[in-house]
Amino acid sequence: MKGDAYWLDGPVLRRFLKQRSALAGLSFLVLLTVLAAAAPWLGVASPWEMNARPLMQPLVESAHWLGTDMLGRDVASGLIYGARISLAVGVLSTLATLLVGFGIGGLAGYSGGWVDDALMRIAEFFQIIPQLVLAVLLVAVLEPSLASVVIGIAMVAWPPVARLVRAEFMTLRQREYVQAAVVLGQKPSAIIFRQILPNALAPLLVTMSFIMGTAILTEAALAFLGLGDPEAMSWGYMIDASRNLLRQAWWMSVLPGLAIMLCVLAVNRLGEGLRVAFELPDRGGIDP
């Protein structure tokens, strides 16, 4: 291990570039991000605008090539604008999860002893209880919004990150270069950010991508239960709004679900690609 930024070495990048599914996932995500971010400037109509005949089938009219919903809103616009909320919640709640997990895991791993014991019991607690139900309750009590959804997801998703960070801290603490830094009299914060963090980054990145996949699924489930941000069009909301019309208009519920699936699959494949590139142990390609 070579201190800073060893993951940008040639071999890691080469190993990553060799994996087609990871590259496909990355390209899909980049495309989706650009499309979602630039939607208003690409001439994509507002997903709330009722500008066509309701319940129009897909592939019939080129202006509404994915059909319209029961209020005559364009399904394709809904999918593109829905990507905004899915990606935003995915990224934000992954960052929030990282923050909580890093704080708790770092504290546990750095202090050890009874603090470590107590914190790990708390982590275990959050892994045993029904996580989605807790997230549902939190969002309902805080009133649905982007912030409450992110808080709800981070609140239940942090234990795997905390465990990982704790384990990394514990092994890295024993390493000679960290002990050397301690002997040299570096401050704990400097040791954490300059010595430990760069070396824990590879497994963290991999775990984060799997957490992001789960976060997107959780956001969709929350929106499906009517707990999405009421201001934003989302894939989960689209499925919920149209599920009673399954008989008349299958495309309204099938297409957003397909979008969720592809998005999560892309994120997971990217994570798996990173795992292989960093040569981390195989965990079956699923779950952190």
Add this chain to the structure above:
Amino acid sequence: MTWIAYLGRRLGRALAVILGVLIISFCLVRLAPGDPASLMAGEAGVDDAQYIQNLRHSMGLDQPLAQQLWTYLRHAAQLDLGYSYRNQATVWSLIAERLPATLLLMGSGFLLSALIGVAMGVLAALSHRRRGIADRFISHAALVLYATPSFWLALLLVLVFSVLLDWLPAFGMASVGVELHGWRWVLDYASHLLLPALSLSFMFLALYVQLTRSAVLESLNQEYVRTARAKGLKPGRILYDHVLRNALLPVVTYAGLQLGQLASGSLLIEVVYAWPGIGRLLYDALTQRDYPLLLGVFLVISVLVVVFNMLTDLLCRVIDPRIGAGGQRS
């Protein structure tokens, strides 16, 4: 560690988790906008300062927080989970009425996922050794399944089996308005149960396939399997007696850890199929913002999960005596 000591410790841990759940739901009540008294007054349709003041006093909201927590815990221990004004019934009676349906769904969902998952996992592992196409297909399918939202998959099943093929009912637990007896009654329930249970099982299928596959591949390379083969045992016997037995352990262990997910998944599936369980109850409470009911359901689901989690831990110890001796799982 002796059995008694282990049992005591495990029970203590379960109780600690339940206490944690109670404290969390106590805090959640206080996070809610407005205090519970004005909320309840609003539920009851009364907007009178004196009434709210009285309610606050009778609910003990004018007492110190620690005192309130103690009262809350005492009530919960007596199954007094509050009153739902929307439904004009106690929270516990509402939940108790719906609990069997959820247990039936969770149980059959788990059984299906374990059975299909283990079978697919074994198939994939055996095919892997022959570089067969089944392994690649099953592994890829598991990855896709893992990325699929369960409630959407449930809708797809409805679309295919109820709307297009018209083979199975799309919602409810039994046919309404028909009097059925004997095996027809059983068949009616089973046909209503099949799609929801299958949808729920899909959530965990991918996990069990992967677990079984890698566990079987690992044990196939063990020396005791080579010995069994060398002494001329039939492949089927080796698979059952030597490989599967060891491969099942991670599945049982994970099943215990996945119970919370199973309960969460059941919530989503119940919503899709209008299954009359506590998940559906939670959903209705959600749309009505019925906080006492919401918290009651959360509490009961969590306690259920904790209890079953403890039981699977004990089961693991029975299946594998090494766990107790080595103390790998404390």
